[in-house]
Amino acid sequence: QDGTIGYHGYERDALLALRKGFNNTFLDGNWTGIMCYMNDTPYWYGVQCLNGRVTGVTLESMKLTGGIKVDALVNLTQLITFSFKNNSISGNMMDFSYNRNLRNIDLSGNSFDGKISSSLVNLNSLEALQLQDNKLTGPIPGLNQPTLKTFNVSYNHLSGAIPETRALQSFGYSSYLGNENLCGPPTPTLCNTRNDVSESNGENSGDKSSNSSRFAAILVAVDVIVLVVILFLFIIYYKKYKNLKKEMKLKNLLPKDEEHDSRIAERTMVKKVPEGDQGKLVFIEGNHGVTFELDDLLRASAEGLGKGNFGNCYKAMLEGGQVVVVKRLRDLKPLNREEFMRQVRAIADQKHQNLLPPLAFYYSKDEKLFLYKFASHGNVFNRLHGDRDTRDRVPFRWSSRLAVARGVARALRHLHLNTRSQTTAPHGNLKSSNVLLDNENDEILVTDYGLTSLIALPIAAQRMVSYKSPEYQSHKRISKKSDIWSYGCLLLELVTGRIPSHSAPQGMNGVDLCGWVHRAVREEWTAEIFDTEIAVQRGANHGLLRLMQIAMRCCDKSPEKRPDISRVVAEVEEIKIGGDSEDEEYDYSSLERSLTDESLSASRSIVSGDDLR
Numbered sequence: 001q002d003g004t005i006g007y008h009g010y011e012r013d014a015l016l017a018l019r020k021g022f023n024n025t026f027l028d029g030n031w032t033g034i035m036c037y038m039n040d041t042p043y044w045y046g047v048q049c050l051n052g053r054v055t056g057v058t059l060e061s062m063k064l065t066g067g068i069k070v071d072a073l074v075n076l077t078q079l080i081t082f083s084f085k086n087n088s089i090s091g092n093m094m095d096f097s098y099n100r101n102l103r104n105i106d107l108s109g110n111s112f113d114g115k116i117s118s119s120l121v122n123l124n125s126l127e128a129l130q131l132q133d134n135k136l137t138g139p140i141p142g143l144n145q146p147t148l149k150t151f152n153v154s155y156n157h158l159s160g161a162i163p164e165t166r167a168l169q170s171f172g173y174s175s176y177l178g179n180e181n182l183c184g185p186p187t188p189t190l191c192n193t194r195n196d197v198s199e200s201n202g203e204n205s206g207d208k209s210s211n212s213s214r215f216a217a218i219l220v221a222v223d224v225i226v227l228v229v230i231l232f233l234f235i236i237y238y239k240k241y242k243n244l245k246k247e248m249k250l251k252n253l254l255p256k257d258e259e260h261d262s263r264i265a266e267r268t269m270v271k272k273v274p275e276g277d278q279g280k281l282v283f284i285e286g287n288h289g290v291t292f293e294l295d296d297l298l299r300a301s302a303e304g305l306g307k308g309n310f311g312n313c314y315k316a317m318l319e320g321g322q323v324v325v326v327k328r329l330r331d332l333k334p335l336n337r338e339e340f341m342r343q344v345r346a347i348a349d350q351k352h353q354n355l356l357p358p359l360a361f362y363y364s365k366d367e368k369l370f371l372y373k374f375a376s377h378g379n380v381f382n383r384l385h386g387d388r389d390t391r392d393r394v395p396f397r398w399s400s401r402l403a404v405a406r407g408v409a410r411a412l413r414h415l416h417l418n419t420r421s422q423t424t425a426p427h428g429n430l431k432s433s434n435v436l437l438d439n440e441n442d443e444i445l446v447t448d449y450g451l452t453s454l455i456a457l458p459i460a461a462q463r464m465v466s467y468k469s470p471e472y473q474s475h476k477r478i479s480k481k482s483d484i485w486s487y488g489c490l491l492l493e494l495v496t497g498r499i500p501s502h503s504a505p506q507g508m509n510g511v512d513l514c515g516w517v518h519r520a521v522r523e524e525w526t527a528e529i530f531d532t533e534i535a536v537q538r539g540a541n542h543g544l545l546r547l548m549q550i551a552m553r554c555c556d557k558s559p560e561k562r563p564d565i566s567r568v569v570a571e572v573e574e575i576k577i578g579g580d581s582e583d584e585e586y587d588y589s590s591l592e593r594s595l596t597d598e599s600l601s602a603s604r605s606i607v608s609g610d611d612l613r
């Protein structure tokens with residue numbers, strides 16, 4: 001294949017050869033099909049692409065075993081990042097001669113043996129080389145790239161004198177620790193034998209006494225550096241101490257384990273923002289004048305809203321009376337700050353009255369937060385299923401449920417078709433707990449869209465709704481049509497009042513709603529389908545049937561047969577609430593009768609033409 005279609009078969013072959021070397025079930029299942037096309041988000045876990053070319057492979061802490069062939073990277077000529085840290089890969093190091101753009105190499109925490117590849121010397125853009133905690137032997141090649149900012153070969157079996165290049169000498173002893181046979185500065189061990197020196201230089205370095213005097217000079221320099229470092233550490237310690245004192249003063253400081261019951265009020269949501277991160281809250285334009293600093297947020301009292309699949313949510317009440325929701329994100333893809341910001345901006349760019357965009361975000365190495373407006377009437381899941389069969393239950397009327405169906409359909413249409421935004425992406429995790437209600441239920445706000453671009457794929461595949469769709473189960477593929485499937489399930493949840501199993505919160509049981517409804521219609525025990533709370537409403541009858549028909553088409557097993565979002569919106573908009581008599585009690589048997597006559601014939605024909613799920 002050539003570059004004109006943005007897909008490079010030889011790069012794919014190189015990745016498949018890598019995959020073969022690991023014999024890893026997850027990669028075997030995930031690295032299939034096209035890995036990346038032009039600038040689409042890569043489909044393969046841990047692979048980064050630009051213009052259809054592979055620029056990064058990041059497979060960290062995945063318990064990978066096996067080896068990487070020496071010539072494995074010959075065809076990955078655009079690589080910038082290559083990280084396999086914390087696995088159990090063994091064998092010799094690969095040759096990097098063809099990867100002139102490489103900036104970051106991290107093979108730390110594996111079992112690589114043999115020599116450090118001398119091809120590293122010619123990587124002119126190399127910024128970080130991390131080879132610590134392996135079984136590498138032999139000398140350190142004479143790297144001298146001015147670009148090199150991070151270097152670590154500690155805890156290997158390296159030997160010989162550390163080359164006296166400017167770059168290698170700029171790193172402290174800690175970068176070389178744990179290699180008994182390394183000598184020369186910055187280690188404290190003098191190189192006594194000619195072997196030591198010749199081993200690393202390849203040739204004799206000559207006069208031993210001039211070497212010793214150079215060592216002496218370097219040792220003095222090291223002493224000075226050590227003094228400066230101690231002074232620096234002292235300053236940091238003093239600053240930390242001052243900060244700690246400040247925090248202690250905050251009356252709200254009450255550390256609490258986030259695993260605990262989230263309903264209990266928590267006083268601080270971010271116990272401590274890591275030092276040195278210089279993290280700042282970044283507000284996104286159009287935030288309706290809501291601005292405050294991270295310090296204000298730290299001081300705010302907070303209440304847990306719930307433990308989500310990708311982090312916990314807190315309601316933070318700031319001293320000035322503002323209320324915001326803070327979502328602490330976890331299990332993210334390894335994105336640097338710029339990449340993270342790009343994704344957040346793409347999410348925030350999706351502006352629509354039925355979407356809840358983030359107000360602000362916070363990025364640091366250890367903490368990533370999203371801030372949202374607080375939706376005062378909670379989520380549709382709780383509204384629909386909460387307080388059932390108790391006196392506290394406030395009925396969720398047909399008109400409100402139809403408003404939810406409409407609002408969500410419009411939000412999805414915007415996500416799928418909005419041409420003004422740079423990316424039109426599926427939601428990926430559409431479910432009733434991600435549909436929020438504000439202002440006495442008449443504002444429907446879909447939240448958590450766009451998280452597929454941030455969450456690590458294996459985690460997303462386990463927990464996001466789109467990955468529960470029939471097409472992902474059979475072909476490991478999701479698309480906008482997977483959102484249509486999720487939407488169909490949401491409609492069925494609204495009309496039946498039952499919890500779907502694929503999105504049931506932890507500890508709750510649900511039913512396979514699509515399968516259940518299909519069976520009910522086919523076997524004509526239709527009376528049980530509709531939620532009695534709305535089935536008794538006189539005006540709801542016709543609309544309920546229409547909504548269920550739409551839902552069943554959206555749930556079709558094959559994505560091609562599902563309607564697209566424009567059609568869904570048009571059909572849902574056509575449904576009438578049903579006149580003024582909505583609140584009147586209805587003779588339930590009349591609805592039951594209408595379910596068994598022609599009104600459902602369309603649904604039944606869908607069922608008969610299709611397998612039950």
Ligand SMILES: Nc1ncnc2c1ncn2[C@@H]1O[C@H](COP(=O)(O)OP(=O)(O)OP(=O)(O)O)[C@@H](O)[C@H]1O
Binds near residue numbers: 306311434436
């Ligand atoms: N802006 C908000 N206003 C009010 N409640 C919110 C807001 N955002 C989230 N919540 C609620 O906080 C709780 C936790 O939300 P979160 O999104 O973390 O988890 P979830 O929706 O249950 O699952 P998932 O992580 O898969 O989206 C949910 O009950 C959710 O409805």
